[in-house]
């Protein structure tokens with residue numbers, strides 16, 4: 001099982017650079033990294049997938065991330081029930097005669113055709129990475145021109161917040177407490 | 185003027201904030217992009233003394249040395265581009281040894297940032313791996329808070345260097361200045377404090393149940409102020425201690441439970457004790473490869489406890505049974521009451537046998553015609569007061585210092601451990617002298633390393649820094665020569681190194697100079713040199729082929745040390 005980390009970080013210049021630099025210099029491998037605004041203004045949430053299998057090494061990666069001053073919290077969701085999704089755009093060579101065939105496959109995968117030209121289609125698909133792999137496989141015989149994948153985003157199932165949002169709100173209200181400690 | 189609002193330039197805010205942080209000394213070198221800050225210095229020079237160095241690397245090492253001597257945050261300052269880049273070696277050195285430091289650099293104006301402007305270097309980018317944190321200050325309004333945060337981050341948790349890069353226009357911009365007094369708000373930064381009750385219980389069970397426990401005492405013992413608590417615990421429970429290089433002064437040398445240094449050039453008895461222990465209690469150290477040797481065979485039969493302020497050090501190199509991320513002094517206070525009084529005579533007897541063997545192999549027991557580095561260092565130790573500060577450079581002389589200088593008091597040794605930076609010793613000693621001008625400070629340096637930063641003689645003279653320089657001149661990059669002798673068929677590629685005439689050098693800089701090449705001259709010369717205030721230079725011309733023993737070859741099993749031949753085996 002690949003490792004998936006969800007980090008809550010301050011929106012400050014260079015944060016992504018600090019994270020990428022950390023992975024490079026510690027010789028950890030980033031499989032994918034996806035960043036975007038979180039529900040709290042001034043913070044972003046980042047999903048990082050690594051290829052680390054070993055439990056203690058995973059913990060070290062997490063603690064190295066926590067060491068970055070602008071990283072507020074990091075949760076290792078690898079072994080927790082969570083929804084993991086990825087999106088892909090797949091451009092397929094398809095003229096009139098085989099469009100129908102591609103369209104059928106796309107339906108089975110609950111994907112969508114989002115662009116059509118005389119010689120090609122763009123398929124948009126969202127799902128678990130395995131599902132995307134599988135769709136790419138079945139589309140390959142038609143001639144795949146280009147693939148663009150976003151990398152994984154992850155969220156823990158149920159009412160818990162990946163970064164224990166109550167705590168985050170508390171510090172935002174000027175009532176900060178030892179958040180990382182609490183997570184130990 | 186306490187907290188009234190005033191209109192100030194960014195450059196003035198820099199000095200205002202330094203004053204508030206209690207900074208008394210800044211080590212730096214001016215240049216175009218930091219000119220506004222230097223221009224504003226005049227109004228603050230009654231409160232802050234600026235030391236003009238001869239190379240920015242010197243400024244960074246001086247700030248580091250000052251910080252290690254005083255426990256305060258050292259400050260180095262430089263211009264953009266080449267000035268900033270010259271600080272990097274010093275930042276990397278401070279980072280590895282957890283030394284609190286703030287570096288302030290000038291930067292090209294914000295409107296040309298990123299355009300390869302004259303003397304532009306992306307210094308925050310370049311220093312990412314060698315700083316604890318860094319700031320590029322894009323507007324003057326955030327400057328005061330950035331400086332406050334930088335000092336806080338530098339000195340708390342696991343300390344380290346923090347860089348503040350300030351574009352020239354930000355230094356010139358004017359704003360309403362009011363020193364921030366609200367609590368520092370760093371949502372992602374919370375140094376750990378104490379151990380949980382479960383962790384304390386787990387530690388106590390292991391300690392009280394162990395027959396052959398051993399404490400590994402590192403730099404963290406000194407940094408967290410845990411020395412007294414540690415001594416109380418080991419005395420109560422009769423637990424021997426071995427130290428890292430940076431923890432060499434974490435326990436009195438003469439303490440009966442002190443086995444001395446561990447690792448590559450550590451005492452054989454200490455390394456044997458590590459391999460034979462049934463419990464390792466690692467305090468404020470990080471299992472560097474220079475102390476563990478081969479990890480697979482490291483202390484194979486022990487349970488392990490590791491206490492460190494940096495969570496990312498736990499289980500990094502050595503897998504442990506109990507890992508505690510907390511402040512060491514706090515943890516030791518927590519466990520002390522529960523540690524059972526106990527004698528461990530059998531274990532100590534085993535260790536004693538290893539120690540006796542080492543004594544017989546001691547180089548000082550050997551007859552030698554030439555002067556030995558070890559003799560010089562032992563002599564310095566015997567001739568100066570216990571509270572004198574030793575600052576070393578890197579190489580054989582550094583290891584000989586660790587072996588032959590007996591540190592009785594804490595905070596009496598400064599050395600570059602993690603990075604092993606040649607050229608560190610002399611400037612670091614100058615920096616340390618600004619903490620207490622009356623303290624006796626000795627820079628013990630090699631002929632190679634001294635030549636890397638000897639231009640700071642200029643600084644030492646201009647400032648009349650009270651530093652005694654002992655050059656251990658063996659005509660070689662000795663430590664590298666030792667590796668060549670042992671592992672490269674004595675093929676001394678580019679390790680013989682010439683030196684200038686040090687007496688003429690001393691004369692040129694106007695400092696008293698002495699040369700010693702006979703054993704009987706060591707003591708009288710030391711006595712003479714000690715009578716001078718201010719910088720003094722002594723060159724000790726020593727045996728060129730001296731070896732540092734024991735030695736664990738890099739990556740070898742810790743107990744498989746190459747030992748100095750036993751006197752009965754051969755004569756050297």
Ligand SMILES: Cc1ncc(C[n+]2csc(CCOP(=O)(O)OP(=O)(O)O)c2C)c(N)n1
Pocket residue numbers: 577578579580581582604605606607629630631632633634656658660661662663664
């Ligand atoms: C900046 C730097 N360059 C190279 C080295 C590699 N190195 C380690 S010890 C050593 C030799 C030091 O020679 P010297 O200063 O004469 O001290 P000695 O070993 O002879 O006591 C060298 C070159 C280093 N540690 N630092």
Ligand SMILES: [Mg+2]
Pocket residue numbers: 579630631632656657658659660661662
């Ligand atoms: Mg030498």
